[in-house]
Amino acid sequence: METVRQKRCEAQARVIKALAHPTRVFLVEELANGPRCVCELTALVGTDISTVSKHLAILKNAGIVQDERRGTQIFYSLRVPCILNFFQCVGAVLEAVAEEHQAVVLNARA
Amino acid sequence: METVRQKRCEAQARVIKALAHPTRVFLVEELANGPRCVCELTALVGTDISTVSKHLAILKNAGIVQDERRGTQIFYSLRVPCILNFFQCVGAVLEAVAEEHQAVVLNARA
DNA sequence: TTCTTATTTGGCTAAAATAGAAAATAGGAA
DNA sequence: TTCCTATTTTCTATTTTAGCCAAATAAGAA
Structure with missing residues (x-):
């Protein structure tokens, strides 16, 4: 690079x-x-x-x-105040991960 | 905590x-x-x-x-697309730091 | 199956990050 | 000045990370 x-x-x-x-x-x-x-x-x-x-x-x-x-x-x-938006995105990642886990669990049960 | x-x-x-x-x-x-x-x-x-x-x-x-x-x-x-906004804020931090350095240099010269 | 290409994993070493205890600094009060 | 409180720095032990090489895996082609 x-x-x-x-x-x-x-x-x-x-x-x-x-x-x-x-x-x-x-x-x-x-x-x-x-x-x-x-x-x-x-x-x-x-x-x-x-x-x-x-x-x-x-x-x-x-x-x-x-x-x-x-x-x-x-x-x-x-x-730098925008550092907090920063955390918002991190939250979005964590939610995405949580949803996936949820999906995995549901699939396992089905 | x-x-x-x-x-x-x-x-x-x-x-x-x-x-x-x-x-x-x-x-x-x-x-x-x-x-x-x-x-x-x-x-x-x-x-x-x-x-x-x-x-x-x-x-x-x-x-x-x-x-x-x-x-x-x-x-x-x-x-997670928002990860890119993430970098925007990091850029803001870097700019703030760069500006400060600039200011320090100017003060030193004055 | 065997060969080939793409990717991941394990092993190892060197470098960086972390945390607490103790020592050093800084500023205010007596 | 001396004491006291707040904070930083130094030192040391421990843990975590990074990167290369070699070995293991996976999928397709011959």
Whole structure:
């Protein structure tokens, strides 16, 4: 494949990879409701704060979220709102899969 | 986080993870133009056919593509068209990042 | 059946991702 | 300054992924 296209696919994969983790999906979803500080997010996720911090750093690096210090805390927020449509499509895939399973079950019974 | 939500995030992450590789982004993009057999895709990608086959299996497992045998060949095709809007948003993220870099450079010069 | 082509699968190694614990930083308050 | 809280970074162990080669499978042709 041509180099330009290859570079583009690599860049896209880098962004997608940043979203490819359950905790990070959760974080993005949560940030859709507005800015949250790391401590709030940590409480919601329920793992070590250093782990949450690292997940946020990955999202930030990919350009998906941004951070802002407010006194002693750091608030993260979504940078690109369309990221939520993104999840809609993922939902569509999951529905398609679920329907297929349903069909398989029905066929097995028939 | 509640278990139901956790399960949902895990399911979403599984789909997203299937897309989180340059070659798989390329394959999905290519399949947007219509069904292609493994050998065609292999020629385009330029790696070992077994590698391409495994990437396709990952996409199929996630419910993103489907396969169909036609004689001696197996054709893959997109199962969920909206997967392409998906990439649009990724493009938006990349643009946002590019703009920021631009801004940083300009500030540095000023 | 045997040969040939197309594709998948198993085995192996190298590289990348993940998570927690502990140490380092940053800012505000006493 | 010293203490305290919030966050990031470093270190280390573990797990997951990626890619090539070789072997296995599948379907059609001879």
